[in-house]
Amino acid sequence: MITHFKIYALLLLCGLFSITGVNAQNARLANFKPGQLWYDDKGELINAHGGGILYDKGTYYWFGEKRGQHASQGVTVYTSKDLYNWTNKGLALAKSSDPESEIAAGGIMERPKVIYNAKTKKYVMWFHLELPGKGYSAARAGVAISDKVTGPYKYLKSFRPNGHMSRDMTLFVDEDGSAYHIYSARENYDLRITKLKDDYLSATTADTLLFSNHREAPAVFKKDGKYFMITSGCTGWDPNAATLHVAESLFGPWKPSGDPLRGPLAEKTFGGQSTYIQPVQGKKDTFIFMADKWNPKDLMDSRYIWLPISFENGKPFVEWTDEWKL
Numbered sequence: 001m002i003t004h005f006k007i008y009a010l011l012l013l014c015g016l017f018s019i020t021g022v023n024a025q026n027a028r029l030a031n032f033k034p035g036q037l038w039y040d041d042k043g044e045l046i047n048a049h050g051g052g053i054l055y056d057k058g059t060y061y062w063f064g065e066k067r068g069q070h071a072s073q074g075v076t077v078y079t080s081k082d083l084y085n086w087t088n089k090g091l092a093l094a095k096s097s098d099p100e101s102e103i104a105a106g107g108i109m110e111r112p113k114v115i116y117n118a119k120t121k122k123y124v125m126w127f128h129l130e131l132p133g134k135g136y137s138a139a140r141a142g143v144a145i146s147d148k149v150t151g152p153y154k155y156l157k158s159f160r161p162n163g164h165m166s167r168d169m170t171l172f173v174d175e176d177g178s179a180y181h182i183y184s185a186r187e188n189y190d191l192r193i194t195k196l197k198d199d200y201l202s203a204t205t206a207d208t209l210l211f212s213n214h215r216e217a218p219a220v221f222k223k224d225g226k227y228f229m230i231t232s233g234c235t236g237w238d239p240n241a242a243t244l245h246v247a248e249s250l251f252g253p254w255k256p257s258g259d260p261l262r263g264p265l266a267e268k269t270f271g272g273q274s275t276y277i278q279p280v281q282g283k284k285d286t287f288i289f290m291a292d293k294w295n296p297k298d299l300m301d302s303r304y305i306w307l308p309i310s311f312e313n314g315k316p317f318v319e320w321t322d323e324w325k326l
């Protein structure tokens with residue numbers, strides 16, 4: 001028989017659980033559920049879109065766009081040891097309160113990526129910057145720097161690498177420590193690469209056109225001396241088909257190698273868009289394909305699609321699965 005006391009005790013327990021954060025939203029995770037709601041340590045939805053990951057001294061740092069319903073609100077950073085459970089470390093790069101600043105509210109910061117420079121001992125962030133009130137017309141690369149991986153990052157400057165428009169982008173650090181910026185240029189018709197200077201803060205003049213296939217959202221990884229790149233088409237926030245390119249050198253030639261995705265809605269990147277490919281530490285040839293399932297009506301509520309990369313005769317593919325673990 002349910003007595004008043006029992007009901008009272010149950011309510012008390014539920015209250016205690018939500019105060020201590022022990023609820024379904026932040027129970028410890030032991031697998032990936034692509035496209036599902038993903039909560040941080042505080043029980044809040046992870047807000048790190050168009051992001052990338054830096055592995056540094058035993059910890060993964062996930063940097064991404066903090067989004068309001070539409071607004072771009074800076075760059076957030078989350079930390080994890082296992083890639084499933086993420087602790088919210090707040091804003092790595094905040095919007096400036098100075099209305100004259102290039103990173104004032106009203107502008108756009110997209111696709112942030114952070115790399116570590118062993119020579120200068122600085123963490124360097126690059127992102128796609130759009131100036132306040134100018135829509136997507138500025139098309140510039142923004143650079144920020146920090147002594148501490150989680151920031152706060154200091155905004156340094158923005159520019160068009162070697163005069164080229166620069167929208168969707170990624171960074172790639174090769175085994176010899178050389179770093180590269182891969183970016184959509186000429187109204188996204190061209191995909192280009194530029195080698196960074198030794199301090200990673202600027203582009204060198206080594207800047208080449210990779211291909212002119214109207215692609216964006218580049219995500220790059222290297223395996224057995226070969227470079228692989230997955231990109232999306234250009235349909236705004238709407239999903240489209242991904243393409244794989246393969247090269248022996250980052251500067252090309254990049255050979256088109258079809259759509260690497262398999263399974264339901266593969267031809268629309270499972271409803272998402274590529275953003276980054278993360279090697280898993282300590283697990284040989286294990287890579288995670290990261291994509292954003294954008295919700296243009298409420299960007300903050302966009303979901304994450306993380307899937308394992310498999311290989312067939314050395315060629316990568318990404319197969320849909322509802323749930324998986326490393």
Ligand code: DGJ
Pocket residue numbers: 050110111168216217235236237273
């Ligand atoms: C597609 C890009 O990949 C996104 O990062 C974003 O810039 C949207 N376009 C905006 O429409």
